[in-house]
Amino acid sequence: MLDADFFRRWMTATAASVDREAQRLTALDSPIGDADHGSNLQRGFTSVVNVLEKDAPDTPGAVLTLAGRQLISTVGGASGPLYGTLLRRTGKALGDAAEVSEEQFGDALRAGVDAVMALG
């Protein structure tokens, strides 16, 4: 079973990946965008890690909902709403259970992806 701590560690690991790849993400954004994708995501995920440390939500759904809300309010352009919607909808679909199974997480992620597709 997956608990709130699992999802906090997922967000922390994602923030570390974004830090590692920020320059590459920005380079990829340069020919087609305004060369800020790496720095935008870096700001967003740093903020997610900070708010999760401060507020310490105690269910998987609350962790992802808070993370998604934070991305929407801190990441500019299209990526904030896209990543934020993915996490918020996934979190909402997980409900308020203290622990979820991998299958429940898979189903919730599907709901999140569907929401991103509808938005896109």
Ligand SMILES: [Mg+2]
């Ligand atoms: Mg941009």
